[in-house]
Amino acid sequence: MPRPAPGIYPGVLESAYRRELESLIKQNALARLWAKDTSLWPAEQQEAETLKSNLSWLDLPEQLGALVTRVAARAAEIEPAGFEDVVFVTLGSSSLAAEAALRLPSARLGKRTFLLDHVDPDGVQSLEAILNLEKTLFIFASKTGKDIDAHSLLLYFLDRMRVLGMSSALSHFVAFAQENSYLGQLAVEYQFIDRFLDPPGIHGRYSSIIHFPFFLAAVGHLDAGHLLARVRSMREACGSKASGEVNPAISLGAFLAAAEVEGSDRLVFFSPNTLQPAAHRMGYLVGASTCKGSRGIVPVFGGASYPLEMLRRGCLVACLRMSGEEGRELEKKCNALQEAGIPVVTIELNGPEDLSAELFKWEIATALACSSMGVNPFLDPDTQDSRGRAANLFEEISDKGQLPSPTVRVREADIELYAEGETRRELSTLNMSEALRSFFELRRPDGYLALLPFMDVNPARLGIFRRMSDQLEMRLGIPTLVTGGPRYLHTLAQVYHGGPAKGLFLLVTANPTRDLAIPGAKYSLGQLQLALALADFEALGRQGRPVIRLHLARGAEQGLVQLETILKNAPGNRQPAPS
Numbered sequence: 314m315p316r317p318a319p320g321i322y323p324g325v326l327e328s329a330y331r332r333e334l335e336s337l338i339k340q341n342a343l344a345r346l347w348a349k350d351t352s353l354w355p356a357e358q359q360e361a362e363t364l365k366s367n368l369s370w371l372d373l374p375e376q377l378g379a380l381v382t383r384v385a386a387r388a389a390e391i392e393p394a395g396f397e398d399v400v401f402v403t404l405g406s407s408s409l410a411a412e413a414a415l416r417l418p419s420a421r422l423g424k425r426t427f428l429l430d431h432v433d434p435d436g437v438q439s440l441e442a443i444l445n446l447e448k449t450l451f452i453f454a455s456k457t458g459k460d461i462d463a464h465s466l467l468l469y470f471l472d473r474m475r476v477l478g479m480s481s482a483l484s485h486f487v488a489f490a491q492e493n494s495y496l497g498q499l500a501v502e503y504q505f506i507d508r509f510l511d512p513p514g515i516h517g518r519y520s521s522i523i524h525f526p527f528f529l530a531a532v533g534h535l536d537a538g539h540l541l542a543r544v545r546s547m548r549e550a551c552g553s554k555a556s557g558e559v560n561p562a563i564s565l566g567a568f569l570a571a572a573e574v575e576g577s578d579r580l581v582f583f584s585p586n587t588l589q590p591a592a593h594r595m596g597y598l599v600g601a602s603t604c605k606g607s608r609g610i611v612p613v614f615g616g617a618s619y620p621l622e623m624l625r626r627g628c629l630v631a632c633l634r635m636s637g638e639e640g641r642e643l644e645k646k647c648n649a650l651q652e653a654g655i656p657v658v659t660i661e662l663n664g665p666e667d668l669s670a671e672l673f674k675w676e677i678a679t680a681l682a683c684s685s686m687g688v689n690p691f692l693d694p695d696t697q698d699s700r701g702r703a704a705n706l707f708e709e710i711s712d713k714g715q716l717p718s719p720t721v722r723v724r725e726a727d728i729e730l731y732a733e734g735e736t737r738r739e740l741s742t743l744n745m746s747e748a749l750r751s752f753f754e755l756r757r758p759d760g761y762l763a764l765l766p767f768m769d770v771n772p773a774r775l776g777i778f779r780r781m782s783d784q785l786e787m788r789l790g791i792p793t794l795v796t797g798g799p800r801y802l803h804t805l806a807q808v809y810h811g812g813p814a815k816g817l818f819l820l821v822t823a824n825p826t827r828d829l830a831i832p833g834a835k836y837s838l839g840q841l842q843l844a845l846a847l848a849d850f851e852a853l854g855r856q857g858r859p860v861i862r863l864h865l866a867r868g869a870e871q872g873l874v875q876l877e878t879i880l881k882n883a884p885g886n887r888q889p890a891p892s
Contacts, residue, residue, distance in 0.1 A: 320657075320658065320659040320660075321564050321565065321568050321658055322651045322656065322657040322658070322659070323568065323571065323656050324650075324651065324653075324654040324655050324656045324657065325654045325655070325656065326568070326571045326572060326575055326577065326629070326656045329571035329572075329574060329575045330567055330568055330571040332571070333566075333567040333568075333570045333571040333574070333685055334557075334558060334563070334564065334567035336567075336685060337563055337566060337567055337570075337681055337684075337685060338556065338557060338563070340684075342563070342566075342681055342684055342685075343553050343556065343560065343562070343563050343681065344553040346368075346371075346553075346677065346680060346681060346684075347371065347552060347553045348553075349365060349368040349371065351364045351365050351368070353680075353684040354683060354684055354687075354688070354689045354690065354691075355687055355688070355689055356689055360689070360692070363514075363691070364689070364691060366513070366514030366515075367514060367515060367516050367519065367691040369512060369514055369515055370515045370516075370519040370520065370522065370676065371677075373512070373515075373522045373523065373544075374522065374541065374544045374545045374548045374673070375545070376512065377511075377522070377523065377526060377541060378537070378538070378541055380509060380511070381526045381527065381530050381537040381540065381541060382530075382537045382538070383509070384509060384526075384527050384530045384531055384537070385530040385531065385537045387487070387507055387531070388530065388531040388532075391450060395448055396448055396449065396450040396485075397425065397445055397448040397449070398425045398426075398427065398444050398445060398448060398449040398450070399425070399426045399427070399449070399450045399452065400426075400427045400428075400429055400440070400444070400449060400450070400451050400452065401415070401426070401427070401428050401429070401452050401454065401528075402429045402430075402451055402452065402453045402454070402463065402466050402467070402470075403428075403429075403430060403453070403454035403455065403463070403489075404430050404431070404432075404455075404460065404462050404463050404799060404800050404803055405454075405455060405456060405460065405463070405517055405800075405803040405804070406517040406518055406520065406521075406524065406594070406597060406803065406804055407454040407455075407456075407489065407517075407520070407524040407527075407528075408428065408430040408454075408800060408803075409524075409590045409591075409593050409594040409597070409804070410521065410524035410525045410527070410528045410529075410590075410594065411428050411430075411454065411524075411528050411532075412428055412430075412590040413525070413528070413588075413590035413591045413594070413668065414525075414528035414529050414531070414532040414665075415428055415528075415532060416586070416587045416589075416590060417529075417532070417587065417665050426532065427440060427444075429466065430797075430800050431768070431769050431770075431797060431798075431799070431800065431842075432462045432465060432466060432799065432838050432841055432842050433767075433768045433769035433825065433838070433842060434825040434826075434827065434828050434829045434837070434838045434839045434842075435768070435769060435825050435826050435827075435868075435869065436768070436769025436771065437466070437469070437769075437829060437838060438827065438829065439769070439771070441473070446473060446474060446477060446479070446485075447477070447479060449485060450485055450486075450487065450506075451470055451485055451486050451487070452486075452487045452488075452489065453466075453467055453486065453487070453488050453489070453490075453496065454488075454489035454490075454524070454527075455488075455489075455490060455494075455496050456490065456491045456494065456517050456520070457490070457491060457494045457495055457496065458488075458490055458494050458495040458496020458497070458498075458499060459494075459495045459496075460803070461703075461707070461841065462799050462841065462845065463496075464495075465831045465834065465838060465841055467496075467499070468831055468832045468833060468834070469829065469831060469832065469838070471483075471486075471503070471832070472832040483503050483504045483505060483506070484506045485506070486500070486503070486505040486506060487500075487505055487506055487507045487508065487509070488500035488505050488507075488508040488509070489508075489509050489511075489527060490508065490509075490510060490511075491510065491511055491512075491513050491515075492510045492511070492512060492513045493513055494510075494513075497510055509527065511523045516691045517803070518597060518598045518601055518602065518804075519598075519676050519680075519690075519691070521594060521598070521669065521672035521673065521676065522544060522669050522672065522673050522676075525668050525669040525672060526540055526541065526544075526669050529665055529666070529668065529669070539666055540666045540669060543666045543667055543669065543670040544669050544670045544673055546670065547670035547671070547673050547674055548673065550562075550674075551563075551673075551674055551677050561674055561678075562674050562677035562678045562681065563678070563681060564678075565658065565674065565675065565678035565682075566677070566678040566679070566680075566681030566682045566684075566685070567681075567682075567685070568629075568656070568658060568678075569599060569603070569610060569678060569679065569682035570681075570682040570685035570686055572610065572629045572656055573603060573608070573609065573610050573682070573686055574685075574686070576627055576759075577627050577628060577629045577656060578608070578609065578610050578611060578627055578812075578813050578815075579610070579611050579612075579613050579627055579628045579629070579759070579761065579792065580596060580599060580600070580610050580611065580612050580613065580628075580629055580630075580631060581613045581614075581615045581619065581624065581628050581629070581630045581631070581792065582595065582596055582612065582613070582614050582615065582630075582631045582633060583615060583616075583630060583631070583632050583633070583643055583646060583647065584632070584633040584634065584643075585634060585635070585643065587635065588633050588634065588635060588662075589614065591633065591668055591671075591672070592614060592631070592633050593612075593614060593804075594672060595612075595631065595633075595672065595675050596612025596613075596614065597612065597804040597805060597808075598672070598675055598676060598679055599612060599675070599679050599682075600612040600805060600807070600808035600812065601693065601804065601805065601806075601807040601808055602679045602680070602682075602683055602688075602690035602691075603679070603682065603683055603686060603688060603690070603812075604695075604807055604808045604811045604812030604813075605688045605689070605692070605694060605695070605807075605811050606688075606695075606811065607811070607812070607813060607814050608686075608688075608812070608813060609686075609688070609808070609811065609812045609813060610812075611761060611808055611812050611813060611815070611816070612805075612808065613628075613761060613792040613794060614794065615792055616783070618783075619786075619792070621649070621650070621653050621655070622790075623786075623790060623791070623792065624650065624653075624655050625653070625655060626758055626759045627759040628655065628656075629655070629656035629657070629658075630647070630650055630655060630656065630657045630658070631657075631658050631659075631660065632644075632646075632647040632657060632658070632659045632660065633660045633662075634660070634661055634662070635661070635662050635664070636661050636662060636663050636664070647659055693806075693807045693811075694811065695807055695810035695811030695856070696802075696806045696807050696810055696811075696852075698810075698852040698855060698856070699802070699806060699810065699848050699849045699851075699852035699853075700848075702847075702848035702851055702852055703844055703845055703848035703849075705848075706844040706847060706848055707836060707841075707844060710835060710836040710840055710844065711835040711836070714835075715840075716840060716843060716844060716847065717847075719731055719733070719847075722737065722740065722742050722748065723742050723744065723745050723748045724745075725744065725745035725879065726875050726879075727865065727866045727867040727871065727872055727875060728745065728863055728864070728865060728866070728872060728875055728876060728879065729863070729864040729866055730745060730748055730861060730862070730863055730864075731850070731861065731862040731863075731864065732748075732752075732860075732861045732862075733850075733851065733854045734854040734855065734857075735854070735857060735859075736752070736755075736854060736859050736860055736861060739751060739752075739755060739859070740752055740861070745879055745883075746879070746882065746883050748861075749879070749880065749883040750883055752817065752819075752859065752861055753785075753789055753817070753883070755817060755859040756789055756791055756817050757791075757815050758790065758791070759815060760791050760815035760816055760817065761791050761792045761793070761794060761815065761816050761817070762785060762789065762791055762792070762793045762794070762816070762817045762818075762819065763793075763794045763796060763809060763816055763817070763818050763819070764778060764781065764782060764793060764794065764795045764796075764819050764821065765796060765797070765798050765801065765818060765819065765820045765821065765846075765849075766778060766795070766797050766798065766820075766821040767797070767798040767799065767820065767821065767822045767823075767842050767843070767845065767846040768797070768821070768822070768823050768842075768869050769869075770795070770797045774869065774873060775795075777873050777874075777877055778795045778873075779795065780877065781793075781876070781877055781880050781881075782794075782795050784880065784881060785880065798820070798842075798845065798846055798849070799842065799845045799846075802845060802849060806849070809853065809858070810852065810853065810856055810858070814857065814858065816858060816859075817859050817860075818853050818858055818859065818860040818861075819860075819861055819862075819863065820846055820849070820850050820860065820861070820862040820863070821862075821863050821864075821865065821876070822842075822843055822846050822862060822863075822864045822865070823864065823865035823868055823869040823872055824839075824864075824865065824866055824867070824868055825838075825839040825868065826868050826870075828840070846862070847862075850862050863876060
């Protein structure tokens with residue numbers, strides 16, 4: 314059976330790659346991983362059981378057959394049951410699996426399928442306006458169900474069904490959750506039409522072998538047995554019997570470890586549009602696993618226009634494509650990178666069935682790379698501050714009925730700029746243009762800029778953010794990431810808070826046109842979204858990361874047009890600032 318064909322081209326990392334490969338082989342790391350030897354990674358005494366439980370993802374290829382078959386069977390019943398619209402509601406790592414499945418040409422579940430991965434009131438209302446709720450199936454995917462954003466959406470849509478007087482409202486809900494989880498219990502309590510439970514104790518970023526088969530089987534109408542056979546084939550290829558460089562997992566793990574150790578700590582993904590969610594899933598896995606204590610590998614999701622000069626400054630590249638698809642420009646770009654000595658890994662998938670298998674290989678490789686680096690891949694130690702601050706803000710809303718009002722540092726038209734701590738001391742407040750100029754001067758030549766919009770990034774808005782991203786990359790000479798909130802809090806927060814201190818962070822918030830109440834809560838969806846943004850803004854600042862927040866006081870539609878103009882006219886060098 315054909316498997317994804319990886320190609321490792323270490324380039325300038327050749328010596329480091331050989332060193333890390335020999336080290337992993339000498340330490341017998343692969344056999345120890347499959348034996349679930351927790352001593353591969355540093356862990357405190359109290360973390361030992363959690364670490365061991367997390368390693369059960371290695372057994373998933375032999376466990377999921379019946380479950381995925383049942384998912385496919387349920388999917389086949391959707392249209393006969395009269396459902397016309399299907400909404401996948403998920404904000405965590407499974408949202409990337411859902412998005413990947415929905416982009417496939419073979420996606421044909423129901424008459425219309427949607428992904429809801431935000432809590433923006435305007436976006437929720439826009440989606441609701443085009444749904445026929447009486448013929449809509451909601452599929453909630455959340456490992457625990459305790460995440461406040463996903464739970465708030467569940468409460469909202471349950472209430473909307475009841476308000477419409479739908480006696481069979483609960484037959485419109487399905488849950489994907491972990492065994493013994495809060496969402497799993499709610500599904501029983503509320504009598505959802507179905508629930509699918511995956512084994513407990515596995516970290517979300519090591520659950521791709523659960524998420525991707527679920528969504529691919531449901532949306533793509535793929536044969537579940539064939540899909541799992543690909544995963545089992547990959548498990549055999551990456552098993553302890555296949556030693557040395559012929560083992561795709563150990564070679565990839567050595568490649569990643571060598572890059573991080575030698576300072577090539579930005580992993581740039583090039584992929585066609587249909588595979589971008591899969592690339593994001595790989596990047597999230599590598600980034601959040603390795604980024605601890607101001608080191609690790611930062612994922613960047615780039616365009617083929619990136620110049621060689623930028624990529625030579627501490628980058629390695631992953632080229633991901635599907636066999637048979639037009640990809641001449643991508644192939645030409647990757648060949649040019651190899652010739653220039655830039656470290657490259659190429660992946661060509663034979664079909665959608667290979668997605669789960671490829672991600673399983675990356676999970677094994679990432680765990681091995683973390684062993685070489687001496688970091689625990691299953692912990693997120695640097696995101697606790699943001700979560701704690703969010704909890705405090707929710708309490709403040711409950712007590713006072715509103716969020717705190719921070720000081721506006723600069724205001725222009727309907728856009729307000731906020732900055733605190735060290736960033737505020739470095740910032741010019743003469744006007745918006747000078748404030749942005751002084752902020753962008755804080756960049757490093759081997760760094761990156763993260764645009765973090767807390768709103769529904771619909772296609773029109775995504776186009777605006779991409780134009781802004783392209784212009785900023787050209788002017789600043791560093792990659793620019795666009796990662797929407799609050800979804801990135803579930804995936805890339807550990808990267809931004811715990812990774813190399815080389816990033817600039819620009820949060821964008823907006824007042825909703827009309828807010829939506831959350832049944833049973835003392836705060837609205839708009840307040841929830843803003844509180845999550847404020848909490849992360851403050852946490853990044855306290856960790857010494859350069860961060861500003863731009864607030865669109867008149868809402869996103871008008872504000873984004875103004876913001877694009879301001880960023881376009883803001884002064885900035887065309888070359889990176891000196892180290």
